[in-house]
Amino acid sequence: MKYFIVTYGCQMNVHESEKIAGILEKLGYECGQSREEADIIVFNTCAIREGAEDRVLGNVGALKRLKKKNKNLIIAVCGCMTQKSKTAEYLLSTFPFIDIVIGTFNIPKLGDYIEAVKKGRQLELWEEGDIDEVLPYKRTSGENAWVNIMQGCNNFCTYCIVPYVKGREKSRQEENILAEVRAILSEGKYKKITLLGQNVNSYGKDLVPQVSFAKLLHDICKIEGDFVVSFMTSHPKDLTDDVIDAVANEEKIEKYIHLPAQSGNNRILRLMNRKYTREDYIKIIDKIKAKIPNCRLTSDFIVGFPTETEEEFEDTMSLVRYVHYDNIFAFMYSPREGTVASKMDGQVDDKVKHERVNKLLALEKELQKEVK
Numbered sequence: 529m530k531y532f533i534v535t536y537g538c539q540m541n542v543h544e545s546e547k548i549a550g551i552l553e554k555l556g557y558e559c560g561q562s563r564e565e566a567d568i569i570v571f572n573t574c575a576i577r578e579g580a581e582d583r584v585l586g587n588v589g590a591l592k593r594l595k596k597k598n599k600n601l602i603i604a605v606c607g608c609m610t611q612k613s614k615t616a617e618y619l620l621s622t623f624p625f626i627d628i629v630i631g632t633f634n635i636p637k638l639g640d641y642i643e644a645v646k647k648g649r650q651l652e653l654w655e656e657g658d659i660d661e662v663l664p665y666k667r668t669s670g671e672n673a674w675v676n677i678m679q680g681c682n683n684f685c686t687y688c689i690v691p692y693v694k695g696r697e698k699s700r701q702e703e704n705i706l707a708e709v710r711a712i713l714s715e716g717k718y719k720k721i722t723l724l725g726q727n728v729n730s731y732g733k734d735l736v737p738q739v740s741f742a743k744l745l746h747d748i749c750k751i752e753g754d755f756v757v758s759f760m761t762s763h764p765k766d767l768t769d770d771v772i773d774a775v776a777n778e779e780k781i782e783k784y785i786h787l788p789a790q791s792g793n794n795r796i797l798r799l800m801n802r803k804y805t806r807e808d809y810i811k812i813i814d815k816i817k818a819k820i821p822n823c824r825l826t827s828d829f830i831v832g833f834p835t836e837t838e839e840e841f842e843d844t845m846s847l848v849r850y851v852h853y854d855n856i857f858a859f860m861y862s863p864r865e866g867t868v869a870s871k872m873d874g875q876v877d878d879k880v881k882h883e884r885v886n887k888l889l890a891l892e893k894e895l896q897k898e899v900k
């Protein structure tokens with residue numbers, strides 16, 4: 529019996545697919561090389577951008593042909609896109625050959641849904657679920673091992689669907705994270721541990737007693753072995769001096785911080801509900817540069833947020849010039865149903881968004897040629 533997983537979206541989803549693979553291998557499935565030879569195909573979807581959703585729909589639709597050839601083929605769709613009940617129902621009604629549609633919290637029970645498929649199609653969306661502490665993972669990123677430290681997000685940036693589909697922040701117990709890191713290192717094949725969370729800087733605030741992200745970093749660095757530690761993603765409002773000091777002083781921590789700014793303009797940052805100003809952001813960057821002179825810096829930007837003017841976009845350009853990042857990821861704003869920003873007046877024309885994203889990426893290219 530073979531499985532084939534198709535993953536969309538961010539690094540957290542890639543790691544989520546490692547969990548799906550681990551569960552399927554425990555059930556006796558082996559990793560297949562193509563959809564054609566698979567007995568089960570799992571689509572692990574993303575809802576962050578419209579384009580990703582359209583691609584899922586197109587690719588799922590194309591499976592009709594395979595299902596015709598192999599009546600026993602199981603097709604499952606899970607992840608952020610299906611967590612939205614409207615989309616889940618749409619998938620089941622539009623594609624009668626899909627067998628399982630489950631949400632982000634139901635993945636640990638994937639085996640039960642596969643078993644139940646014999647009795648009929650499965651649709652289940654839990655509104656919330658416990659954070660998975662110990663699950664089998666089939667790690668697929670070479671010498672790097674991803675370790676999830678928390679799930680969900682409390683920030684409700686007005687453009688973002690994540691808090692609606694991943695729930696509120698839940699941190700894993702520190703001893704379970706440390707045990708997982710020790711177990712990974714004892715295998716002898718991993719040189720890097722990358723800690724994952726939507727907002728790693730607020731790790732541990734929900735634990736009793738609380739544990740800070742800086743403490744977790746220090747405790748991981750105390751584990752014996754030849755490895756580096758990295759983390760993503762940081763929210764500027766929660767990146768504390770303690771964390772910057774940990775990156776500066778702990779030899780095992782990679783000198784790299786991904787710090788999404790999203791915009792360089794205060795009015796747009798306020799509309800985005802980012803809870804920091806351009807000045808706050810620059811202060812953090814200056815601190816990082818002073819304490820960690822060789823630190824690599826990357827960021828995410830959204831252009832064409834509702835009502836963004838040309839002058840406000842220029843503030844983003846000037847921030848990028850000021851920081852001189854090692855790399856940036858620039859996206860055109862895409863309205864996500866159910867978010868506050870999708871209902872805002874003043875949606876920016878697609879043509880303008882294209883021009884702005886191209887301008888920003890051209891600037892980034894220019895800056896990369898210059899010595900920092």
Ligand code: SF4
Nearest residue numbers: 681683684685688690
């Ligand atoms: S911090 Fe904002 S952008 Fe990031 S996951 Fe949370 S709501 Fe989304």
